[in-house]
Amino acid sequence: MSVNQFLKPITTEVNEKGHISIGGCDLADLAKKYGTPLYVLDEETLRGICRDYKNAFKDYPNIKMMYASKALCTSAVVRILDEEGFGFDTVSSGEIYTVYKSGVDMSKVLFNGNNKTRKEIELALDLKVGRFSVDNFYEAELLNQIAEEKDLNVDILLRLTPGIECHTHEYIQTGQIDSKFGFDLTQVDEITDLIVNKYKNLKLKGVHAHIGSQIFELKSFADEVEILIKEIERINKKFNLKLDEMNIGGGLGVKYTEEDCPPDVKDLADVITEAMHKHSVEIPVIYLEPGRSIISTAGVTLYTVGSSKTVNIDSKIKRYVSVDGGMADNPRPSMYQAEYLAEGVNVSALSNRVKEKVTIAGRYCESGDIIINEIELPKPQAGDVLCVYNTGAYNYSMASNYNRVEKPAMVLVKSAQSDIIVNRESLEDLILHDNIPDRLRK
Numbered sequence: 125m126s127v128n129q130f131l132k133p134i135t136t137e138v139n140e141k142g143h144i145s146i147g148g149c150d151l152a153d154l155a156k157k158y159g160t161p162l163y164v165l166d167e168e169t170l171r172g173i174c175r176d177y178k179n180a181f182k183d184y185p186n187i188k189m190m191y192a193s194k195a196l197c198t199s200a201v202v203r204i205l206d207e208e209g210f211g212f213d214t215v216s217s218g219e220i221y222t223v224y225k226s227g228v229d230m231s232k233v234l235f236n237g238n239n240k241t242r243k244e245i246e247l248a249l250d251l252k253v254g255r256f257s258v259d260n261f262y263e264a265e266l267l268n269q270i271a272e273e274k275d276l277n278v279d280i281l282l283r284l285t286p287g288i289e290c291h292t293h294e295y296i297q298t299g300q301i302d303s304k305f306g307f308d309l310t311q312v313d314e315i316t317d318l319i320v321n322k323y324k325n326l327k328l329k330g331v332h333a334h335i336g337s338q339i340f341e342l343k344s345f346a347d348e349v350e351i352l353i354k355e356i357e358r359i360n361k362k363f364n365l366k367l368d369e370m371n372i373g374g375g376l377g378v379k380y381t382e383e384d385c386p387p388d389v390k391d392l393a394d395v396i397t398e399a400m401h402k403h404s405v406e407i408p409v410i411y412l413e414p415g416r417s418i419i420s421t422a423g424v425t426l427y428t429v430g431s432s433k434t435v436n437i438d439s440k441i442k443r444y445v446s447v448d449g450g451m452a453d454n455p456r457p458s459m460y461q462a463e464y465l466a467e468g469v470n471v472s473a474l475s476n477r478v479k480e481k482v483t484i485a486g487r488y489c490e491s492g493d494i495i496i497n498e499i500e501l502p503k504p505q506a507g508d509v510l511c512v513y514n515t516g517a518y519n520y521s522m523a524s525n526y527n528r529v530e531k532p533a534m535v536l537v538k539s540a541q542s543d544i545i546v547n548r549e550s551l552e553d554l555i556l557h558d559n560i561p562d563r564l565r566k
């Protein structure tokens with residue numbers, strides 16, 4: 125089994141006090157020490173999936189692992205992935221800067237995105253980012269112009285839309301024809317011609333695609349590889365080039381609930397290498413850009429239960445239990461109807477409570493702020509600490525200050541030690557960027 129197939133961090137246990145512990149740290153103690161809501165990240169789980177990926181592809185010599193930073197980009201996370209030998213897929217100045225300040229060799233960084241600004245492109249060039257994934261005609265011209273001004277050559281990949289529909293939520297599908305990302309296959313010749321004959325500062329190295337996220341069907345990846353190889357063969361022949369890089373993006377699924385059965389990373393590797401071997405073309409470098417499957421399982425969020433409410437609808441009882449966080453620290457349920465598993469951390473105290481069906485509601489002023497719709501739990505009471513699993517990806521990275529609430533802290537746990545890796549925001553932080561014009565001052 126690979127780590128993305130686990131619902132909980134791999135170090136999760138019930139300790140001698142009857143509490144859930146992760147990374148050897150008692151979750152009730154963490155909640156007490158750091159407060160809630162609290163993001164907890166397990167280092168062993170994170171390093172475990174990195175090694176799963178590396179082992180799975182060990183027979184394919186030219187694999188380059190790039191972490192998709194957008195899933196969770198903090199300096200300590202970058203340090204761990206750098207130690208594990210990963211490069212970084214970035215999509216903004218902020219991600220590029222975080223990676224740079226964390227001491228990463230910038231040649232291992234790729235800059236991706238469908239509307240990179242001049243300022244971002246300049247920063248990326250100044251910091252010597254290794255690859256640009258060029259998304260559209262506008263960007264190709266702008267990038268070439270800025271590179272010319274700076275007298276630089278830029279290594280690029282072409283972001284393609286391979287026209288694959290994978291079965292996932294429509295907001296996280298990216299490979300279908302009507303996607304906002306990339307060149308569709310009918311535009312490839314035109315852009316290649318421009319790069320070869322006009323944009324002298326752009327050096328085309330290969331192609332890039334990313335077909336979606338939370339994908340369980342490996343066949344989608346086989347189809348993608350097939351389309352990209354054919355495209356490379358075609359471009360090479362037509363333009364007399366030797367493209368030798370293929371970035372197949374990320375997208376492998378994780379296990380949010382017991383019903384989810386994501387594939388093993390080994391099987392993903394088999395599907396990809398098999399598709400490669402079917403072709404005569406030598407493609408020395410494959411980039412893989414997993415985000416969710418790298419970081420999701422390692423993260424959990426702790427909340428404290430507060431108020432609850434019972435409503436009687438047509439003699440059907442619905443019980444809401446509210447916690448001290450919600451859609452601002454985890455927007456996924458309200459954005460994508462995402463599902464999660466939660467448990468009370470004090471397992472022994474809960475063992476003699478009756479179970480009931482509850483809906484875990486957030487504290488934000490939106491009716492849609494529901495973290496889990498209907499879950500069976502030992503009757504939650506005010507003061508209980510709840511652990512929501514698999515929140516490492518697209519939680520903190522999508523967090524907001526909605527309702528002017530401070531973003532939670534994040535701690536890294538390992539071998540019974542816990543360290544803050546993101547400080548909890550303070551009230552002062554919330555007004556830090558505000559300014560009152562003189563005429564309004566009191």
Ligand SMILES: *Cc1c(COP(=O)(O)O)cnc(C)c1O
Nearest residue numbers: 192334337374375413414415416
């Ligand atoms: C979002 C994204 C990824 C990562 O996707 P996951 O589903 O988190 O693995 C990789 N590559 C590109 C281009 C992306 O936009």
